[in-house]
Every structure is written in C-alpha cells, then in structure tokens.
Amino acid sequence: EIAISESQERMAVVVNKEDEEKFISLVAKENLEAVRVAKVTDTERLRMFWRKEKIVDLKREFLDTNGARQITEIEVQLPKDYSFNVSDVDVKEEWINNLRKLNVASQKGLVERFDATIGAGTVLMPFGGKYQSTPAEGMVAKIPVLNGESKDATLMTYGFNPEMGMWSPYHMAYYSVIEAITRLSAMGGNYKKARLTLQEYFERLGKDKNKWGKPFSALLGAYQAQMDLGIPAIGGKDSMSGTFGDLDVPPSLVAFAVGVIKAKDV
Numbered sequence: 001e002i003a004i005s006e007s008q009e010r011m012a013v014v015v016n017k018e019d020e021e022k023f024i025s026l027v028a029k030e031n032l033e034a035v036r037v038a039k040v041t042d043t044e045r046l047r048m049f050w051r052k053e054k055i056v057d058l059k060r061e062f063l064d065t066n067g068a069r070q071i072t073e074i075e076v077q078l079p080k081d082y083s084f085n086v087s088d089v090d091v092k093e094e095w096i097n098n099l100r101k102l103n104v105a106s107q108k109g110l111v112e113r114f115d116a117t118i119g120a121g122t123v124l125m126p127f128g129g130k131y132q133s134t135p136a137e138g139m140v141a142k143i144p145v146l147n148g149e150s151k152d153a154t155l156m157t158y159g160f161n162p163e164m165g166m167w168s169p170y171h172m173a174y175y176s177v178i179e180a181i182t183r184l185s186a187m188g189g190n191y192k193k194a195r196l197t198l199q200e201y202f203e204r205l206g207k208d209k210n211k212w213g214k215p216f217s218a219l220l221g222a223y224q225a226q227m228d229l230g231i232p233a234i235g236g237k238d239s240m241s242g243t244f245g246d247l248d249v250p251p252s253l254v255a256f257a258v259g260v261i262k263a264k265d266v
Contacts, residue, residue, distance in 0.1 A: 014040065031145060076213040079168035103162060108133070119144060123153050123266050137183045140266050153263040155194075157183035160254040169214045169251040173221035180257035181229060188266060189259040191231065197256045198222055198236035203248035205240050214251045215240070222253055231257075 013034075015023050020036060027034040046063060048056035098104060111126045123140040127133055138157030142150045159179025165172035177196065185191045200218065205211045215238075226232055242249030 012037075031143075072207065072212055073209040074212045074216050075209040076170075076217045077210060079171065082167060107135070121150075123263050137187050140187065140261070140263075142263055143260075151263055153261055153266065155184055155187055155189045155259045155261055156256060157181075157187065158254055158256045159183065160252065162250045162252065165218075165251040165253075169218035169253070170221035172251060173218040173253040173255075174225045176253050176255040177222055177225035177229070177231075177257075180255040181231065184257040184259055187261075189257075189261055191229070191257075191259075194231055194257045194259040196226065196231060196233040197258070198233050199252075199254040199256065200236065200238035201242050201249055201252040201254075202238075202240050203251075204243035218251055218253045222255065 013023070017039075024034045044060045046056060046058045046060065047054060108127065116122050116126050119141075121142040121144055123142060124136045124138075125132070127135055138155060140153050140155055142153045144150065157180050159176040159182075161172055161175060161179070164175060180196070181191045181194060184194055200215065202215045202218075203211060205215070222233070242252075
C-alpha cells in the first residue's frame with residue numbers, strides 16, 4: 001500500500017510464510033483487515049514495485065545507518081521552589097481566581113459539537129447525571145461487530161496538567177500517566193492490562209540546550225511512570241513546532257490510557 005501509507009496508523013507484522021493464512025484469519029476474527037504487502041528475501045536490498053515497475057531499490061546496509069546521526073546538548077533545569085503554605089490565603093478569592101482560568105472553563109460547548117451517538121455504541125455519554133451536566137471520567141464505547149451484539153467495550157481516559165508542565169516537565173509527564181491510569185481504574189478498568197499512548201507538544205527547540213531539556217525531562221518522567229506501574233506505551237505522536245512569534249506552548253505530554261471492560265460492568 002505505497003510503502004504502508006501512513007505507517008503510524010498501520011501495524012506491520014513479520015510471520016513465517018506457512019503462517020500467513022492462519023494469521024490473516026485470526027486478524028479477521030478481531031474485525032480487522034490484514035494483507036501481505038511484502039516478502040523477506042536474501043538479496044540484502046529493499047525493492048518496491050508499483051504497477052510492475054521497480055520504483056525503489058536500496059541497499060540494506062544503507063537503511064541500517066538510519067540516516068545522518070544528530071547530536072545536541074541538553075541541560076535540564078531543576079523545578080523552582082513551590083510554596084504550599086496556604087495559611088495566609090483567602091480561600092474565597094483564590095477560588096474565584098481559579099474559576100477565571102481558561103484551563104478550568106467548561107468544555108460542554110465544545111463537546112456538543114461532536115455527536116457521541118454515532119454507531120449506537122456509546123456506553124457513557126460525555127455528560128451524565130440527573131441534569132446531564134456531570135462530565136464522565138473518560139470514554140466508554142462498545143467494540144463494533146459485524147453481526148450480533150457486542151458485550152465488550154473499550155475505555156479511554158487522559159491525564160495532563162499544563163500548569164505543572166510549566167513548573168516541571170518531568171513531574172507533569174509522570175503525573176499525566178498517573179492521572180490517566182487513575183481515571184481508568186476509577187471507571188472499573190484493570191490498570192494492569194491498560195496500555196498508553198503519549199501525545200507530546202513542545203515549543204520550537206532550535207539549538208537551545210535549555211529548551212531541549214524540556215522534552216528530555218518529560219520523556220524521562222513518562223518513562224519512569226511506566227516502569228513504576230509496569231504499563232507500556234504502544235504509540236504516540238510528537239510535535240516540536242509550538243511556537244508563534246514570542247508565544248510558546250507549555251511543555252505538554254498528554255497521556256491516554258486504553259483498556260477493555262464488559263459493558264455491563266460500567
């Protein structure tokens with residue numbers, strides 16, 4: 001498929017030739033599609049053909065180099081001291097100030113722009129409760145099947161605190177993973193069987209070693225959380241272009257946790 005097309009949306013698996021048909025049949029039982037797109041040879045070359053014409057012919061040893069090696073300096077800044085002394089704080093004033101922040105504004109208007117009922121697989125609506133105004137901890141939807149009714153559902157939750165990211169990218173990423181997993185557990189999911197995908201967004205880095213330290217420390221934090229919980233990330237996406245003029249996005253690593261559950265148990 002034109003060299004796997006958008007490879008981040010596909011999964012490539014290498015199997016023995018004798019197991020090809022069995023593998024494809026097993027994939028079909030999971031309501032997925034699998035096709036053979038290549039075969040392993042002993043020519044030590046990568047060859048691609050389109051309409052019976054050879055369009056790529058590269059040496060394997062060239063591919064093994066992974067292109068030019070790039071090196072940069074990184075310097076991680078320690079988080080600034082943060083005072084948790086609230087003895088002299090006016091709670092009412094701080095509460096009102098917090099409500100003024102964009103980060104705590106209601107997302108209901110945005111959510112209503114998306115139809116959560118498409119496919120009739122929704123288990124939890126985005127907002128529930130007596131007045132249909134209480135936000136759910138995460139998404140729950142039945143796994144679609146061609147025939148019959150599915151009793152299994154998928155869970156998806158997220159975790160991210162932008163203010164913590166501006167204080168410490170390491171702690172922000174660590175607690176993004178913790179928050180996503182905590183929400184999934186609160187919804188009845190088994191955190192031990194959950195998997196993660198990490199969405200990263202940072203300012204344009206250039207050659208500034210201090211800026212490079214932000215994604216470096218964030219990835220360390222996310223990695224430490226995964227090691228502590230014994231839960232791996234199986235996907236993700238990153239962008240280092242969050243700069244416009246003098247404006248930079250805060251260091252961002254949004255963790256999404258995904259798991260399965262019986263629909264009746266939600």
